[in-house]
Amino acid sequence: MLVHDAIFPIRGKHDLGQSDTNNFGGSRGHGGQDMFAACGTPLVAERPGVVQFEATQDRAGNYVVLQDATGQSYAYVHMRDRALVKKGARVQAGQRIGYVGETGRASGCHLHFEMWTAPGWYSGGDAVDPLPELRRWDSFS
Structure with missing residues (x-):
């Protein structure tokens, strides 16, 4: 049986x-990876952790930020509705946390996904390109 460290x-x-x-970076300083899927497609926690933030914001729309045991954070932005989990809640890898949407400043249904080094999202960590990890997770999820 194969055991993996995360899920797409x-x-x-x-x-x-x-x-x-x-893509991450580029001429507009994009802080994550935009991935397209039909609005309403389920989103899950990629790793076990704790909900660091859950809110709505003009640009981000509905979003949630999860933090794993290492202090790394994962932001899910432009979700269809408010997250299904609240700040401080523990989540398991694969647990449904929301749905793909196009809230905030979004054009078309997609997930804007960010990865941040410890100590986390806008808490002193740095944004890193999530595409290599997303490709890896996608290969087995």
Whole structure:
């Protein structure tokens, strides 16, 4: 039996959206990876952890940030509705946390996914390119 350290966050048909506009960095300083899927496609926690933030914001729309045991954070942005989990709640890998949407400043249904080093999302950590990990997780999830 194979055991993996994470699960791909979108649980349905998806497109990794690999272009200058959708990738991390680039000319607009994009802080994550945009991945496209139909609105309403389930989103799950990629690793076990704790809900660090859960809110709605003008640009981000509905979002949730999960933090794993190492202090690394994972942000799920533009979700269809408020997250199914609240700040401080413990989550398991594969637990449903929301649905793909297009809230906030989003064009089309997609998940904007960010990864941050410890101590986490806007808490002193740094944003890192999530695409290598997303590709790896997608290969076995």
